Amino acid sequence: MTGLLADPQAVPVEVRPYLTELVRRTREVCGSSLVSVFAVGSIALQDYRHGRSDIDVTVVVDPSLPGPVVRELADSLTDQTCPATGLELVLYDADFAARSSAEAGFRLNLNTGPLLRYHATYDPSGAPAFWFVIDRAIGYQSGRLLFGRPVREVLAAPSHEDQLAAVLDSVRDHSRGVGHLADNRILNGCRAVVFCRTGRWVAKYAAGQMLSSSEPEFRPLVDRALRSVELPRSQAWDLPQDEVRDFLDRVREIVERTVRNADG
Known part of the structure; x- marks a missing residue:
């Protein structure tokens, strides 16, 4: 199973099986529309603390991925038991991810897990954009590739x-x-x-x-x-x-x- 991850050693051992399964489910649901999956946040910055940190993941997909499939992915990942305090996952279309932007811009913003209040939102218009700008900046600088094309091939840094x-x-x-x-x-x-x-x-x-x-x-x-x-x-x-x-x-x-x- 660990063969699903681009570089298993790049992520903490405590969450390696979880991220392997997350990638498997994301590939299964998104199919050929999946472009990349990478870790941001504390994993990217090499400061994941088990029992304290969330798992932060960015998914990039082809814009042709239908909306119902995005919702199916949210359901599939919500059903997965998270070993950390929670999962914070953001999904972007590839055309948005590839340009520098100060907008939130997501197609899915999912929070789920033991210590996070669950929400799955699909409309970025009412979301505070700054968290997403910071996550993309950290992703461009230090993101850990889990699957697909290299981070800097698919993600542009905000100015x-x-x-x-x-x-x-x-x-x-x-x-x-x-x-x-x-x-x-x-x-x-x-x-x-x-x-x-x-x-x-x-x-x-x-x-x-x-x-x-x-x-x-x-x-x-x-x-x-x-x-x-x-x-x-x-x-x-x-x-x-x-x-x-x-x-x-x-x-x-x-x-x-x-x-x-x-x-x-």
Whole structure:
């Protein structure tokens, strides 16, 4: 079965059988319309944490794939038992994936699994675009091919300006705090700062380590977030909301300044 994966060693052993079955089901449902399947998120950035991380997957298909088949794929993958906290899978038509865009642009956005609230949406018009822009940027930079054509043959990177705008939107979203663990809010802010400084996407944990070293004012808070994210999601620590808010206000200022400078 592992022969279905382009490079089994490129994905964590804990999720290798699951991703093998995911590829098998996706090939079975999509047939010759399937172009590529690749891992993004924590797997792509080599920081998958079993019991804490989601599995993030991007699927690219020929635009001729009928809508009912897309829904069949969502049903098939929902029936599969996920060993991680959940599966976040996004399906794009190949013509959209191949061009740089600041839009959400998906044909399927599927969340399913033990600790994720289930949803399957097929219309991108009402979706916050920034998460999809960031996922495609990470995919272009570091995506791990699971099946099909190489990532950079099928996926275009969003422009740097669009990535910065998406980073700013993500920081604003985490500032509101709705639906986010406190440690993830902090480490997402760290990753935003590192992206502004380097133009590269790094794992949130690595970004936290960088900010802990470079920002003494916030080191105690960031270090607590780092220790918390090492625990299973159900055991995540509460962090002082005023400190979290102050930190994210500072991050937002850094990102806004970076955006202004980029606009020049």
